[in-house]
Amino acid sequence: MVAYTPSAMKAELHERGWRMTPQRETILNTFQNVAKGEHLSAEELCELLKEEGAPISLSTIYRNLKLMSRMGILRELELAEGQKRYEINQPSPHHHHHLICVRCNKTIEFKNDSVLKAGAKMADKSGYHLLDCQLLIHAVCPACQRSIMPV
Amino acid sequence: MVAYTPSAMKAELHERGWRMTPQRETILNTFQNVAKGEHLSAEELCELLKEEGAPISLSTIYRNLKLMSRMGILRELELAEGQKRYEINQPSPHHHHHLICVRCNKTIEFKNDSVLKAGAKMADKSGYHLLDCQLLIHAVCPACQRSIMPV
DNA sequence: TATTGATTGAGAAACTTTCGCATTACGGAT
């Protein structure tokens, strides 16, 4: 879990016979410049890039979000219903987990290095190469506990 | 995170003005009888029930998987690509986390009560009512580290 | 600078999940 520069990403792509492209660099830069704690969906990223005058096709965005997640550059989050969201995968001081209300989707980010370490240790013990480690807590927030109706 | 009986589920539904149905009981029983560590998708559950001669429509299955997850009876997992999977939500001695290879989807289940406790503590501290707590580790398994090609 | 093959873009297609609505049936009240 390292913070990637475009050239580091390029080097790692070349190791496998793949290529760096302007689109990949744009996506990497966008995630590194976006506000901390902001998670983008594929669709949102596509819109954002369009607004910024550097549009990338949705197909390419999907392809690269998956690629960069599998390289460990991005982390793939399944927070709200129905769509995956992505954020830059940052090392320990910035690494965080998510506490989500299943009713209103209100999300709290929190840090816990001992949980991160436990995950890293487990991956290592099994011979797996760690990419991402996230504690996902599903719960009901105080406001939704008070409201009676929806599920 | 309690192991539910049909009557306990019924009582909790009634608290909110909802009803117990044969379909809901069938789904609950199915998840309690399925082999430990088996995660079913909506489609798979539908097929399984069809084979067992107690078919339930896919719509109803989707509705109840969501309902039961939000009640804390089931846990919703996003392990492999593209489909959600569900398993019964069991308390501490049986509670487990998942380590997944992002390339071949090979999954290892493991227990770690201190991680579970850290999650429960975090939810409590924020006034959230805990439903499920899962450490999700994305990694590359030993076999896929050796194979060069796919992502 | 030429070549090879990975990558992109656009639209079609595949899949998962949700919705709408008529029908059924749970469970509290009579």
Place this chain on the structure above:
DNA sequence: ATCCGTAATGCGAAAGTTTCTCAATCAATA
């Protein structure tokens, strides 16, 4: 035990997200 109001079901259609196809483009090496 029966009736009633309404939650829940089943079916098919619809909505969304993600993947696929393929011709055109372009990165990287010689």
